[in-house]
Amino acid sequence: MNRRLESEPESGPASTSQRAAPVGEYDLVIIGAGLTGLSLACWLLQLAEDGQATLPRVCFLEPRTSYSNDRTWCFWDLEPHPFRDLITHRWFRWEVSQGDQTACQSDRAAAYAMLPADVLYRYALAKIEEIPAFDLHLGVTVSGVEHTDDGALVSADQRRWQAKSVIDTRPPDKGQLMSGVGFWQVFSGLEVTCPKHGFDTSTATLMDFQPGYPHPCFLYLLPLDEDHFLIEWTAFQPEKESASDYRSDLELWLQRQNLGYYEVTREESGSLPMLRMPTAQSFGRVIRAGVGAGWMRAATGYHFVSCQRGSAALARQILAAHASGDWRLQDPTVRAGWLDWMDSVFLRALKRHPDKAPQWFVGLFAATSAAQMSRFMNDQPRWRDALAVASALPPGPFVRAVLPW
Ligand SMILES: Cc1cc2nc3c(=O)[nH]c(=O)nc-3n(C[C@H](O)[C@H](O)[C@H](O)COP(=O)(O)OP(=O)(O)OC[C@H]3O[C@@H](n4cnc5c(N)ncnc54)[C@H](O)[C@@H]3O)c2cc1C
Incomplete structure (x- = not known):
């Protein structure tokens, strides 16, 4: 059993007048066990199993003391990930409408899928519990991360965790959210x-x-x-x-x-x-991941698929680091930079013309195919998909949104 609550210290109670000693040494500490933290856990397990690799010692720190069905994840189900068998609903037809105008798309090969959070949480928590190399500490709110010569030290109240590398999946901070249009x-x-x-x-x-x-x-x-x-x-x-x-x-x-x-x-x-999150957030042995790292798509709020892509890329690096001993992880690329640029232009145009949103969205879904839109929304458009999207929108407001004045 690897799940602990903050009120159950592993060692004796720490004195409040002393600087507390590290309570745990790990290869990796993952701050936050929400979608990104749990996706990382499941990708690590899946890739280690596929490649017959050994798992590093990983500690997950999460403020919640229990999980509830707090959200549903929807996305276009186009590529494999560890939660695919947990999808509860699929729709092969979707529409966008305004009054009596409706744009409808359908494609048997591109399902719009739904995955309830409680299903994913239950599955991932059970997996973590099965694995001796993984420890999940619930009821822990991380308050600090310090860089050390050979890794980083994570602290929460009187407790500390030393790791060769840290992945921080906490939500964006206020400073990040101040910047950008959107x-x-x-x-x-x-x-x-x-x-x-x-x-x-x-x-x-x-x-x-x-x-x-x-x-x-x-x-x-x-x-x-x-x-x-x-x-x-x-x-x-x-x-x-x-x-x-x-x-x-x-x-x-x-x-x-x-x-x-x-x-x-x-x-x-x-x-x-x-909004487009500022990019340079990771530093030294501490990597940002999840919404706080800009993985969520600015123009849509969709994050599930980019989260799977980013978690898979990080899990590959973690297994390689465990094999080589070199724990310098790199920020994964979850989507092409030009897509983020397209989103910024779109949001700038929308901000200037909010009344045009219904017309633009209905026009967009009417002028593109289901395959094109599902790839575009899932961050993997082909050039022709992006061109179809760009040419479905009226040029004037978008050209003006590209200009710096
Ligand atoms: C209601 C709702 C519905 C959504 N629906 C969709 C959808 O349909 N499709 C889609 O693609 N996206 C959707 N999203 C957006 C996105 O996918 C989710 O917000 C997703 O949970 C973000 O993943 P994350 O790991 O970045 O953040 P989270 O899942 O929020 O995980 C971050 C974790 O960090 C923990 N944390 C916070 N502070 C600390 C701290 N100090 N110390 C330690 N841990 C900390 C939090 O408790 C949390 O568990 C939805 C979001 C919401 C809120």
């Missing part, structure tokens, strides 16, 4: 049980733009089966805090659908930064 993607979602709700279960509604708001607002609707659906109200707004109460907008919308009996069974909400 919006906040603020959303409020409900999972609803409603017998015979009548929404088309073969189609995911990615965006159904709602009129009458100062910034782009849309509904996101995933029919899970004939009796259940997930619905989210999303806004692209300049501030992190929502000025309006989207939960009540959502309730009002539900009431207007004349659904009859329905029951809300789960809620999820979030505020995702839609």
Whole structure:
């Protein structure tokens, strides 16, 4: 059993007047056991098994004391990753609409997939528990990381962990979030049980733009089966805090659908930064990973797929470091730089013309194919996909957004 709570020290209690001694020595400390930390754990296991490599000693530090079903990850299911068998729903058809205009795409080879967080958490935590080389410490909020001659020292309250290398998956700090253009993607979602709700279960509604708001607002609707659906109200707004109460907008919308009996069974909400993170965050033996390292796509808020790509690349480096003894890890490249540039231009244009968002998004999905959009959204477009996307958008506002004035 490798899972410990902060209130269960491994050695005797540390004196508060003394500088506490390191309590653990590891090859690697991973700060944060959210999506990135747990993805790293599962990629390490999978790649070590495939290559018959030995695992390094890894310590995961996480403030939570328990995990809940706090989010659902959706993405286009185009490439393998350790959680593929855990996907609970797939839609081969998706649409974007505004009033009576709808752009629809479908492709049997490109599913829009959904993976509930509790399923992934349960799977990854069970894997960590099975592996003697892995220790997960829950209830630990890291407060400092110091560089040492041969690695780094991580501290939390009176406890310290020495490692040859550290991967820091904590969310972006305030300084990072101050920079850059962009919006906040603020959303409020409900999972609803409603017998015979009548929404088309073969189609995911990615965006159904709602009129009458100062910034782009849309509904996101995933029919899970004939009796259940997930619905989210999303806004692209300049501030992190929502000025309006989207939960009540959502309730009002539900009431207007004349659904009859329905029951809300789960809620999820979030505020995702839609901006290009500053790049130079990693230093020496401490590597940033996850949303804090800019892995999330600025223009969409999608992160799951780039997280798998980044975690796989880091896990390969970790196994090589364990074999060679050279623990200088490098930041992985999760997507081409020109895609980040395209996103910045798109967000700049959108910021100047928020009222055009519905028209631009519907036009974009109408002028491209499902294969092109799924590759583009998943950060792996071919040149022709990127060209199709660029030429689907009106040139004037985007050319002006490229110019520095
Ligand atoms: C409700 C919601 C729905 C989302 N849906 C999607 C989606 O459908 N598709 C998609 O691609 N993306 C989605 N995202 C975006 C993104 O995929 C998630 O936010 C994802 O969890 C980010 O992964 P991460 O590892 O960077 O951060 P997290 O999963 O948040 O992990 C960071 C970890 O660091 C820990 N931590 C924080 N402070 C400290 C500290 N001081 N010491 C130690 N640990 C610390 C946190 O407790 C957390 O466990 C969603 C986000 C939210 C909030």
